[in-house]
Every structure is written in C-alpha cells, then in structure tokens.
C-alpha cells in the first residue's frame with residue numbers, strides 16, 4: 001500500500017499537536033515514510049514551552065530549556081519530512097473515513113488516520129500576576145520545577161490529590177511548603193491527606209485564595225485572601241505551584257470518542273487505539289496519571305506505530 005499522501009488531497013496521517021507526543025509521533029511516522037501532516041494548534045511545542053530548565057528528560061546530562069528541547073524535537077521531525085500546518089481545528093467529523101477536520105479559517109483537512117495529541121492545559125487561578133511571573137517562580141508542575149526551590153519557601157494552591165502530592169514532593173527541596181485551599185476540607189484521598197498532615201514541613205492555610213502574587217522580576221511573596229472574612233495576609237514565598245487541576249484538550253471529540261468523566265480520551269489497554277478505528281491518542285490528552293514529557297513521547301511513538309500498522313492493514 002502506498003504510504004505517502006494519498007491522491008485527491010487526502011492525507012495518510014494527520015497529527016494534532018506539537019508537544020512531545022505529537023512530535024515523537026511525527027518523527028516515527030515520517031521515518032516510516034508516511035509524510036505526516038502535523039497541525040500546530042494554539043500552543044506550538046506544548047506545555048514544555050512554558051517551563052524553564054528541563055533536567056529529567058533522558059539524554060541530556062546538562063539541563064535543557066523547555067522551548068529549546070521542543071525546537072529540537074521539531075527539527076528532527078522536519079528532517080524526515082513532516083509537514084507542519086499552522087492553525088486550529090474548529091470541528092472534527094470522525095463519523096467516516098477519510099476523517100474531516102475543519103480549521104477555524106475555513107480550510108479543510110481530509111485524513112485516513114488521525115493521532116490526537118492535543119495535550120492538557122493546567123488550570124490557572126486567572127490573576128494577571130500569575131501570567132507575568134510564569135517561569136519566574138510560578139509553575140504548574142512540581143516534578144518539573146521543584147528542584148529549583150531548594151531551601152526556599154513555596155506555596156501550593158489547591159486541595160485535590162495533585163496539590164497534596166506536589167506539596168509532599170516539594171518538601172524534598174523546599175524549606176517550607178504552605179498549602180492554600182479555598183475551603184476547610186480537602187477533596188484529596190485520605191491517604192494523601194494523612195501523608196501531608198504528618199509532614200512537618202507542610203503548613204495549611206484554609207478558606208483562602210491567592211489574591212495577588214508579588215515580586216518584580218521573580219516571586220517574593222503572595223497576598224492571600226480569606227474568603228470568609230475577606231482579610232488579607234502576605235506570606236513570603238519564592239515559589240507558587242498552582243495545582244487546581246488540568247483540563248484535557250478534548251472538547252472537539254467528546255461526543256465522538258470515549259472519554260472518562262473528566263474528559264480524558266480512553267485508549268484500549270496497552271495501545272493508543274481509541275474507540276474509532278484509525279483514530280489514536282497519545283500524550284497527556286489520554287493520561288492524567290503520569291503527565292511527563294518522556295511518557296508523552298513514549299505514547300507518541302506507540303501511536304505512530306499503531307497508525308502505521310493500521311494504514312498498512314488497509315482496514
């Protein structure tokens with residue numbers, strides 16, 4: 001079977017997203033001569049483009065900047081013939097093949113196979129200082145950035161499993177960790193709560209939200225507001241970890257593909273197959289557990305191999 005772009009403007013394989021999952025899928029499928037079309041989406045390069053140094057991506061003895069790592073992924077994908085397409089998909093019709101993607105500027109892509117690697121986006125508090133100090137003390141990933149807060153005071157915002165897991169993890173580095181939660185009860189599992197309550201480095205501020213993150217060039221403190229009394233207090237902190245959940249970028253597909261209750265795509269065990277033959281999912285869009293660049297890249301590779309076998313089978 002001809003593996004390259006099919007006749008009549010129908011792509012063999014289209015990949016949505018250019019984070020570690022999408023670009024790894026592109027590298028593998030381009031090397032398999034599928035000439036993939038990779039749609040860049042709203043945040044080219046994905047979540048790593050908003051982190052600073054990456055120290056845990058295997059193969060780099062020295063830290064690498066997140067945006068530089070993604071540029072290298074992209075160049076590698078280009079070298080084997082990946083074609084990049086700038087734009088956002090507004091509608092997807094997966095009811096029959098070729099699948100049809102309609103871009104928000106009216107362009108259309110028809111494709112025999114589709115890899116969805118649109119990622120997940122961290123939810124943010126939504127105050128301007130949070131955006132201004134992003135990567136300068138504000139982070140949404142303790143695993144990525146915790147190491148930079150050795151012997152410093154940090155705040156974790158949220159009351160779910162992620163917040164308490166990140167708070168516990170951060171105690172390995174930080175001098176103190178203060179969990180700020182908007183209610184007086186956590187929604188995290190009991191085991192996670194017990195572990196956090198027992199940790200002498202973790203303090204708790206209840207019924208409070210972050211009103212402002214303060215600091216000129218980097219975070220120096222946070223202003224907290226008690227939601228019951230409206231009282232304000234300032235707390236010294238060099239780091240603010242926002243852990244109020246992630247949102248998988250699956251809005252386009254929720255009525256066509258099987259998703260869990262929070263919207264993550266469900267894949268068949270041990271593969272990247274979704275419930276629609278020819279549609280594959282890779283990376284954070286289908287993973288709320290690991291959420292690492294290296295695991296996303298791993299599932300991107302799996303998706304490319306699954307798509308290649310699917311196209312070869314001529315199903």
Ligand code: NAP
Nearest residue numbers: 125158159160161162163165182183187243244245246288
């Ligand atoms: P989550 O369970 O949705 O919790 C989000 C937390 O952030 C809640 O406590 C919520 O407060 C708070 N929050 C939401 N929006 C906020 C805002 N605008 N301002 C201040 N606080 C806000 O999210 P998650 O902790 O990321 O967990 C997601 C899923 O992954 C869950 O099913 C969780 O069990 C799972 N998970 C499991 C593990 C594990 O088992 N090791 C680890 C991490 C995550 P309220 O409580 O008031 O709503």
